Amino acid sequence: MSALNIKKGSSSHSAYDLRDSHVQLEESHTLAVIVENEPGVLARVIGLFSGRGYNIDSLTVAEVDHTGHRSRITIVTRGTPAVIDQIEAQLRRMVPVYDVHDLTAEGPAVQRELALLKVAGTGAARVEALQLAEIFRANVVDSTLESFVFEMTGTPEKIDAFADLMRPLGLAEIARTGVAALSRGA
Amino acid sequence: MSKQMTGAKMVIEALKEQGVEVVFGYPGGAVLPIYDEIFQQNDIRHILVRHEQGAVHMAEGYARSTGKPGVVLVTSGPGATNAVTGLTDALMDSIPLVVLTGQVPTFMIGTDGFQEADTVGITRPCTKMNWLVKDTAKLSETIHQAFHVATHGRPGPVLIDIPKDVQFATADYTPADKIKPTHYQPRTEGDPAQIARLVELMEKAERPILYTGGGVVNSGPRASQLLRELAAETNFPVTSTLMGLGSYPASGKNWLGMLGMHGLYEANLAMHGCDVMINIGARFDDRITGRIKDFSPNSRKAHIDIDPSSINKVIPVEVPIVGDVTKVLEEVLRQWRARGSRTRADGVAKWWKQIGEWRAVKCLSYKPSTTTIKPQYALERLEALTRGMDRYICTEVGQHQMWAAQYLNFEDPNRWMTSGGLGTMGYGLPASIGVQIAHPEALVINVAGEASWLMNMQEMGTAVQFRAPAKQFILNNERLGMVRQWQELLHGERYSSSWSESLPDFVKLAEAFGCKGIQCKDPKDLDDAIMEMLRYDGPVIFDCLVEKHENCFPMIPSGKPHNEMLLGDADTQGVIGAKGAVLV
Numbered sequence: 001m002s003a004l005n006i007k008k009g010s011s012s013h014s015a016y017d018l019r020d021s022h023v024q025l026e027e028s029h030t031l032a033v034i035v036e037n038e039p040g041v042l043a044r045v046i047g048l049f050s051g052r053g054y055n056i057d058s059l060t061v062a063e064v065d066h067t068g069h070r071s072r073i074t075i076v077t078r079g080t081p082a083v084i085d086q087i088e089a090q091l092r093r094m095v096p097v098y099d100v101h102d103l104t105a106e107g108p109a110v111q112r113e114l115a116l117l118k119v120a121g122t123g124a125a126r127v128e129a130l131q132l133a134e135i136f137r138a139n140v141v142d143s144t145l146e147s148f149v150f151e152m153t154g155t156p157e158k159i160d161a162f163a164d165l166m167r168p169l170g171l172a173e174i175a176r177t178g179v180a181a182l183s184r185g186a
Numbered sequence: 187m188s189k190q191m192t193g194a195k196m197v198i199e200a201l202k203e204q205g206v207e208v209v210f211g212y213p214g215g216a217v218l219p220i221y222d223e224i225f226q227q228n229d230i231r232h233i234l235v236r237h238e239q240g241a242v243h244m245a246e247g248y249a250r251s252t253g254k255p256g257v258v259l260v261t262s263g264p265g266a267t268n269a270v271t272g273l274t275d276a277l278m279d280s281i282p283l284v285v286l287t288g289q290v291p292t293f294m295i296g297t298d299g300f301q302e303a304d305t306v307g308i309t310r311p312c313t314k315m316n317w318l319v320k321d322t323a324k325l326s327e328t329i330h331q332a333f334h335v336a337t338h339g340r341p342g343p344v345l346i347d348i349p350k351d352v353q354f355a356t357a358d359y360t361p362a363d364k365i366k367p368t369h370y371q372p373r374t375e376g377d378p379a380q381i382a383r384l385v386e387l388m389e390k391a392e393r394p395i396l397y398t399g400g401g402v403v404n405s406g407p408r409a410s411q412l413l414r415e416l417a418a419e420t421n422f423p424v425t426s427t428l429m430g431l432g433s434y435p436a437s438g439k440n441w442l443g444m445l446g447m448h449g450l451y452e453a454n455l456a457m458h459g460c461d462v463m464i465n466i467g468a469r470f471d472d473r474i475t476g477r478i479k480d481f482s483p484n485s486r487k488a489h490i491d492i493d494p495s496s497i498n499k500v501i502p503v504e505v506p507i508v509g510d511v512t513k514v515l516e517e518v519l520r521q522w523r524a525r526g527s528r529t530r531a532d533g534v535a536k537w538w539k540q541i542g543e544w545r546a547v548k549c550l551s552y553k554p555s556t557t558t559i560k561p562q563y564a565l566e567r568l569e570a571l572t573r574g575m576d577r578y579i580c581t582e583v584g585q586h587q588m589w590a591a592q593y594l595n596f597e598d599p600n601r602w603m604t605s606g607g608l609g610t611m612g613y614g615l616p617a618s619i620g621v622q623i624a625h626p627e628a629l630v631i632n633v634a635g636e637a638s639w640l641m642n643m644q645e646m647g648t649a650v651q652f653r654a655p656a657k658q659f660i661l662n663n664e665r666l667g668m669v670r671q672w673q674e675l676l677h678g679e680r681y682s683s684s685w686s687e688s689l690p691d692f693v694k695l696a697e698a699f700g701c702k703g704i705q706c707k708d709p710k711d712l713d714d715a716i717m718e719m720l721r722y723d724g725p726v727i728f729d730c731l732v733e734k735h736e737n738c739f740p741m742i743p744s745g746k747p748h749n750e751m752l753l754g755d756a757d758t759q760g761v762i763g764a765k766g767a768v769l770v
Contacts, residue, residue, distance in 0.1 A: 047311055082502075085498060086498070086499055092495070093340075093493060093494060093495050095314065095315040
């Protein structure tokens with residue numbers, strides 16, 4: 001038997017250093033989860049993530065098949081490859097889940113997000129905001145003499161970049177939908 | 187063609203169609219229509235419990251001892267919330283249950299009505315699936331689907347919340363064979379290519395071990411039969427988790443005993459030292475693995491599990507096989523026999539020699555006493571005096587549970603009902619009643635600790651009312667024994683709140699309930715007292731006063747690997763470090 005000579009009755013502080021030291025790097029993955037559109041299904045999926053300590057960076061959901069009552073939930077999550085596999089397995093075994101696609105692992109995928117940005121200002125800042133919006137192919141969907149609302153669609157990174165540029169020009173409010181994604185090709 | 191009926195009647199019709207014979211439940215305002223229907227029929231027997239938690243544990247005992255789903259009926263609000271512990275217990279241990287809860291009428295949902303609770307919201311994380319039925323036309327279909335979900339794939343508890351107006355309203359009844367097919371059809375056949383890889387591992391193994399779990403029991407009696415064939419033909423040693431006891435007989439020559447935190451020395455060292463580990467329906471629980479990094483470091487591992495999320499969750503395996511144990515073992519045996527039933531017999535013989543050396547340590551030996559009853563001795567005598575009987579054992583949770591697993595022998599599956607995953611104190615008494623209701627002629631014993639037993643002792647009323655002669659064998663050390671043991675080993679012998687100063691007189695308690703009480707404190711009287719308990723035709727509360735400071739060994743301290751087991755008190759000096767102490 002081992003003699004560890006740790007003082008009897010010593011108390012403890014943290015369990016974290018007991019974890020496996022073979023630390024794997026976290027990756028971002030986009031998952032498409034096809035579910036039966038029944039009451040509570042979104043709570044069920046989100047509850048899985050919170051209950052098991054997984055991350056949600058972005059989440060979108062809408063019914064995509066009105067006759068078959070199927071919804072598509074697109075989740076952007078982060079984790080080590082083992083955690084991502086576990087998330088997929090946990091999702092797959094849920095009763096109202098029809099299918100799960102790891103779009104990041106399955107090959108190239110198109111990711112798009114829609115954002116609405118309200119930029120308030122006058123004078124040179126206002127003109128510059130409009131010029132930058134043209135470069136970013138953002139549409140003006142509302143305008144007053146002191147403000148624009150821009151609508152833009154793109155990858156989350158593109159929206160981040162546009163928002164960063166708008167911030168000094170009077171960005172007042174931003175609304176984002178979260179990512180929708182499809183695999184490329186047939 | 188189709189029959190019109192009320193929702194309440196539909197519940198009874200659907201349960202009958204599903205072959206339900208017994209419902210465990212407790213009435214209340216929101217389920218009165220269903221209770222009215224129960225009153226007007228004789229096919230389904232209703233067991234009135236004393237607390238809804240008891241109903242769920244009874245249904246668990248019923249389910250685990252029969253292989254059929256257990257059914258529970260409770261009211262809204264507190265009825266449903268009281269069921270939550272049992273639901274979580276059943277989810278952790280993969281027990282099929284169908285729980286029906288009443289709900290306030292649909293038009294009152296969300297108004298904080300009397301006895302309203304968000305039952306589907308509260309039970310979503312502790313059920314395999316749940317439904318709120320808002321339309322009587324969908325009720326029968328939902329019940330049939332619920333039975334399908336509870337019993338297919340990895341079994342588990344499901345819940346149907348039925349508002350009172352849905353019970354009163356009338357609609358067409360949909361028979362089970364007329365419902366639209368559900369997409370929930372989990373895979374049961376293992377991949378033949380993966381099974382071929384397992385067979386190759388078996389042929390090469392020199393230090394193999396079959397690590398079996400509750401999945402073998404859940405898969406049905408055929409799975410246990412196949413496991414026995416596999417062990418007999420390969421001569422591989424067999425160990426089992428707490429949940430899997432009985433799937434391989436304790437009298438079988440390949441049996442190593444239970445593994446894990448309080449498992450046998452030979453079983454744990456064989457797990458640590460094996461070169462091929464074949465996990466059959468177990469889940470690498472933390473009570474089994476100890477420190478993950480040092481878990482069975484030199485073995486190639488295969489894992490058979492019906493739940494894909496169990497595979498690679500904790501321990502990465504080389505050969506993953508998703509499927510039902512029965513079907514997978516059939517294919518394993520078929521392929522292995524077709525290839526000539528080869529094993530490395532020489533290597534395996536050497537392995538058995540090594541195991542024999544570990545066995546010679548006799549890890550279950552303890553210091554006997556002629557003056558006080560040692561808990562281990564009490565269980566040895568119980569085992570000896572009930573051997574060969576048609577016997578079912580339940581337990582509560584704690585030291586007595588581990589001793590029962592160590593000192594009682596299980597020859598068949600479905601004979602051992604214990605709360606493994608959740609560790610629910612208060613499980614055993616109601617579970618033993620559920621088992622006894624399912625097997626009225628059998629001997630059912632709940633091996634208990636006095637602290638656990640008190641948690642649901644109100645169910646003695648149920649046992650007496652329904653003439654369930656389950657024997658309550660209480661190892662009374664006037665302590666929360668496992669808590670006390672950990673405080674001794676980890677917390678400087680500061681026994682914070684781990685003893686009870688005002689325990690009831692269990693003999694008088696038995697009399698108050700209208701059953702028999704027996705107290706025994708002298709080892710010389712124990713055999714006679716046990717025989718008196720066994721002979722009594724009715725429920726018995728047996729107050730067995732045992733040694734108060736006995737520790738449960740062997741023990742793998744938290745955060746330690748299998749090869750750092752403690753065998754007895756002499757090994758315990760300062761052995762659990764600060765890091766281990768944070769683990770439970």
